[in-house]
Amino acid sequence: MLVKRILSSAIIIGFVVFSLFHNLLFNLLTITLIGLGLYEFFVMVEKKGIKIYKYFGICIGLMIPVSVAFRFELTKGWEFLLIVITLISLIMLQFKRKDSTGALIGISVTMFGVLYVAWFFSFIIKIHNLNNGLNLVGALILMTKSADIGAYLIGTRLGKHPLIARISPKKSIEGALGGIIFSIFAGLAASSLLGITYLHAAVLGLSIGLVGQLGDLSESLLKRDCQIKDSSKIIPGIGGVLDLIDSLLFSAPVFYFYIHQFLN
Numbered sequence: 001m002l003v004k005r006i007l008s009s010a011i012i013i014g015f016v017v018f019s020l021f022h023n024l025l026f027n028l029l030t031i032t033l034i035g036l037g038l039y040e041f042f043v044m045v046e047k048k049g050i051k052i053y054k055y056f057g058i059c060i061g062l063m064i065p066v067s068v069a070f071r072f073e074l075t076k077g078w079e080f081l082l083i084v085i086t087l088i089s090l091i092m093l094q095f096k097r098k099d100s101t102g103a104l105i106g107i108s109v110t111m112f113g114v115l116y117v118a119w120f121f122s123f124i125i126k127i128h129n130l131n132n133g134l135n136l137v138g139a140l141i142l143m144t145k146s147a148d149i150g151a152y153l154i155g156t157r158l159g160k161h162p163l164i165a166r167i168s169p170k171k172s173i174e175g176a177l178g179g180i181i182f183s184i185f186a187g188l189a190a191s192s193l194l195g196i197t198y199l200h201a202a203v204l205g206l207s208i209g210l211v212g213q214l215g216d217l218s219e220s221l222l223k224r225d226c227q228i229k230d231s232s233k234i235i236p237g238i239g240g241v242l243d244l245i246d247s248l249l250f251s252a253p254v255f256y257f258y259i260h261q262f263l264n
Contacts, residue, residue, distance in 0.1 A: 004237030012235075012244070016141065020134050027069040030125050034065050036241040037117045040231040041222075044242075045109055048226055051102050053093055057110045060086050061118030068125045079119065087111060121245060123252040127259070132194070136259065139190035143208040144251045146186035147179035151213060154178025168220040176213055183209030196263060204258060208251045215250030219243070 019026040038061045042054040063082065072078075090107045094100070127136050155175020163171040187205025191198055219242055223231065230239030238244055 150182025
């Protein structure tokens with residue numbers, strides 16, 4: 001399993017690095033990951049017997065990264081307009097169903113999937129569209145995945161105190177702290193690429209280390225509720241697309257807002 005994980009990670013890293021230098025390829029890769037992630041999420045939910053609007057949710061979800069990639073803005077707050085339209089459409093779709101049982105859950109979960117997977121991950125395209133976007137995305141991935149690696153290495157060797165055992169029994173407080181430390185060092189290492197001070201780099205590393213692990217725990221919570229180990233088996237040694245991008249779902253928006261608010 002470890003060998004498969006290393007090989008899969010090496011191939012993915014190589015392809016991601018290559019795509020960073022080609023805007024169209026990067027956008028297509030991100031949109032594809034969002035589409036697959038949405039599909040995995042809705043299939044996972046269906047296993048709980050929840051009646052959701054899977055294909056409608058996927059279509060609406062894909063509109064978000066496509067709009068961001070092509071910089072299409074119907075209004076200044078087009079994302080919120082899309083959310084309102086989506087909610088109204090979901091309610092209208094529920095009117096067509098003969099059974100109203102579980103209407104609230106079905107509508108809520110479909111909306112959650114669109115926001116959680118599509119909207120959150122589309123921030124990585126927004127980051128890529130910024131000045132120095134290539135280095136920004138590279139730094140984001142470096143810090144986020146450094147936190148994952150640090151949490152795994154420190155947790156497996158020194159982990160003694162469970163973090164939240166009912167959600168992820170193997171995660172430890174020591175591992176979480178290790179992930180944060182690794183992320184801070186990654187931020188400091190990337191500071192020259194980003195042209196930012198060590199203070200900003202350390203704060204970014206700390207923030208990404210925290211929210212990245214929160215994203216990982218959040219997906220673990222969802223999988224635990226759905227009683228599955230991996231979101232799918234599409235990536236050998238890793239699992240599904242959601243298992244690959246779970247930490248980035250939270251770190252990408254935080255990174256974007258920090259850059260936009262404090263460094264522009």
